[in-house]
Amino acid sequence: MRLAILDRGHRLGTKILFAIIRTVSRHPVLDVIKLVKYRPDFYRAAAVTHEAMRGPSAWSVGDRELMAAVVARNNECEWCTTAHSAVAAGAYGDRSKVAAVLADLETAPIEEPLRATLRMLRKLTREHTVTADEMRAVLAAGVSPEQVEDALAVSFAFNVTTRLAEAFGFAMATPEAFESGAKYLLARGYR
Amino acid sequence: MANITQARQALVARILDKKGEAPQAQRRAAFDNAGLTGALATLIEKVAKHAHRVTDDDVAAVRASGLSEDQIYELVVCAAVGQASRQLDAGLAALAAASGRK
Numbered sequence: 552m553r554l555a556i557l558d559r560g561h562r563l564g565t566k567i568l569f570a571i572i573r574t575v576s577r578h579p580v581l582d583v584i585k586l587v588k589y590r591p592d593f594y595r596a597a598a599v600t601h602e603a604m605r606g607p608s609a610w611s612v613g614d615r616e617l618m619a620a621v622v623a624r625n626n627e628c629e630w631c632t633t634a635h636s637a638v639a640a641g642a643y644g645d646r647s648k649v650a651a652v653l654a655d656l657e658t659a660p661i662e663e664p665l666r667a668t669l670r671m672l673r674k675l676t677r678e679h680t681v682t683a684d685e686m687r688a689v690l691a692a693g694v695s696p697e698q699v700e701d702a703l704a705v706s707f708a709f710n711v712t713t714r715l716a717e718a719f720g721f722a723m724a725t726p727e728a729f730e731s732g733a734k735y736l737l738a739r740g741y742r
Numbered sequence: 743m744a745n746i747t748q749a750r751q752a753l754v755a756r757i758l759d760k761k762g763e764a765p766q767a768q769r770r771a772a773f774d775n776a777g778l779t780g781a782l783a784t785l786i787e788k789v790a791k792h793a794h795r796v797t798d799d800d801v802a803a804v805r806a807s808g809l810s811e812d813q814i815y816e817l818v819v820c821a822a823v824g825q826a827s828r829q830l831d832a833g834l835a836a837l838a839a840a841s842g843r844k
Contacts, residue, residue: 553801553840556811590812594819595756598749606744627794671833679791679825680832683839696841697743704746707826714822717793718785718801 552582553720557589565589565649582721583634583712596711601741603704610615610701613642614665617652618705623667624653625676628713630721635709637733667692668702675706754827757820764813772817773824782817783806789821 552558561569565588569580587596604615616639623631636653640646651659656669667689675681688698724732752804758769771777774791781803804814 553796553798554811554815556815560811581781590815593757593762593816595749595753599746599753602744602746602749607747608744622773627792675829675833679829681836683836686833686836686840692841696837699837700834701744703830703837704744706833707746707750710826710829711822714789714825715818718789718796718818718822720796720798 552585552722553718557582557585559718561585561589576728576731578731579724581634581724581728581732582719583716584734586719586721592632596708597742600706600708600712603701603708605740608701609695609698611642612666613639613733615701615705616642616701617649617665618669618672619709620649620653621672622658622676622706622709623713624715625673626710626717630716630723631709631713632732633723633726634729634732637729638736641733641737646665663692664694664698668694668698672702672706675703676710750827750830754823755821757816762816763810764816768813769816769820772820773827775821784808785814786821788816789818793822814820835840 570583572580620632620635636649639649671689772786785800785804
């Protein structure tokens with residue numbers, strides 16, 4: 552990580568927690584954990600992210616994790632794409648569906664409302680804006696306004712997280728460490 | 743429906759309005775990606791628009807300009823939350839226009 556404080560600047564209690572995580576998980580502590588545990592009084596990400604990803608929604612957990620992976624891919628954040636592809640694959644119980652969406656959204660075997668929503672998130676993430684006509688296309692695909700708001704909440708959370716991952720320079724983890732992290736997020740969420 | 747309105751407001755209020763290592767005006771400028779100069783302006787513009795292009799040198803240049811790591815941490819967080827906020831507002835405005843709500 553580009554800031555030494557994010558690797559080594561944590562309070563003693565947090566350092567002890569990291570030692571426990573390393574022992575129990577048998578993996579190094581993921582850089583995202585180091586980030587959110589550094590001055591959590593300043594960057595309170597958990598409330599927003601947990602509500603967006605695990606709060607009440609017509610979208611499944613798998614759908615929302617897939618949205619996170621698509622936002623990450625379109626911000627060229629390999630770390631977050633890998634992490635949330637693993638969570639989406641776990642939630643769906645289907646790795647190939649996630650891979651197909653990331654390879655080609657237009658031909659992936661998903662329902663049209665989700666496809667239209669992912670298209671909109673791709674545009675918003677890449678170009679920072681979306682038009683009313685593009686939003687009408689999402690609604691016309693059968694997505695409710697509430698579902699659009701839920702998707703925008705996921706987009707908000709991951710347009711923050713992916714920027715921090717890239718700016719601070721998260722170190723890639725092993726596939727096993729990402730799998731371990733994915734299991735934790737599916738069991739416990741983001742709080 | 744998931745509702746992040748309050749949590750988002752609390753997040754933004756904390757990073758902009760309360761105590762920090764970086765001056766409040768500088769945090770606001772990073773959030774807005776406006777009104778900064780020099781190495782810090784370069785870093786914040788990258789975080790907002792294409793964070794994957796941030797380099798070790800970008801961060802080193804800001805450190806060399808006299809900012810502490812905690813100040814850089816705060817300003818990068820502000821920049822990320824600011825850009826994501828503008829995107830969310832753009833999305834909600836498009837939704838309102840498309841659905842005739844609110």
